[in-house]
Amino acid sequence: MAVLTKEGWVESVRGAKGGVRLSVDPHNITIQDVINVAGDELTVKKCVSEIFPCPSKEQCVLFPVWQKAQAALAKCMNETTLNYLAARDRARLGNP
Secondary structure, three states, X not given: OHHHHHHOOXXXXXXXXXXXXXXXXXXXXXXXXXXXXXXXXXXXXHHHOOOOOOOOOOXXXXXXXXXXXXXXXXXXXXXXXXXXXXXXXXXHHOOO
């Protein structure tokens, strides 16, 4: 929560109905944003990461497949917002 507060995405609310709430529009936060703020990297295989370069990627017949899969994953994470996830969860629970 400290990281999200520092980013300005959440704020604490005092009182009987207090807690933590988003302080920005959930349409404006993507899953990739959350991953970035958390300091993580989401990869389909280590070999496509710049952090773990693979010495065999030039000879690997699957490397282009992993690159294509990584690009699709990145696209999905950049297009999926917190609002979308919340709406899906509300629909799943029967609360449109």
